[in-house]
Amino acid sequence: MRRLRLLTATAGPAVCACALLLLGGAPAYAHTALKNAAPAPGATVGAGTDVVRLTFDNLTSGIAPKIRMIGPDGKDIPVGEPVVTDTTTACAAVSPLPKGVITLTYSLTAGDGDAQTNAYQFEAAEGAKPAGTPAACADLSLPAPQTGGSDTVAGMSRTTATAAVAGTFAVVGGGGLLALRTLRRRRTLERVAGD
Structure with a gap:
């Protein structure tokens, strides 16, 4: 009985390792090589x-x-x-x-x-x-x-370049309006303070 336990104890892990190696080495046929x-x-x-x-x-x-x-x-x-x-x-x-x-x-x-x-x-x-x-x-x-011919501007696609230019105008225009509004508010406050 002792020999059977010893054989089972050593053979079991070896059989499992072999099975894993065989299964793990199988290619994944669903993928395209x-x-x-x-x-x-x-x-x-x-x-x-x-x-x-x-x-x-x-x-x-x-x-x-x-x-x-x-x-x-x-x-x-x-x-x-x-x-x-x-x-x-x-x-x-x-x-x-x-x-x-x-x-x-x-x-x-x-x-x-x-x-x-x-x-x-x-x-x-x-x-x-x-x-x-x-x-x-x-x-x-x-x-x-x-090859970046007529469909590109400055290394960007025409669509990306157009969006970049429009974004730049929006930022500059918005900044200008904000500066004008701040200047008007300051003048109004100066007038009120002077009265």
């Missing part, structure tokens, strides 16, 4: 590359991932609206990539409704040939990236 990309994580491509492709296990129908790219100077690289080619691949036009390490961040909604955000880095090198348009993206009409 990145299968491959062009440019790929850790790859070196030529500066001037202007299209990116992301291929996933499965994209939620009708929902394109959001793609953001940050250049070596820490500034955003303009990215056009991604186009989903099928249930797995998204393509987007980007402004020609500058040389240096670039961070690509993608956000999407997984099949279970959870929002996912992941990022990876690759390098754009001077002298290397720019990556051509990936075959999956070649026949698509990709929206051009917003």
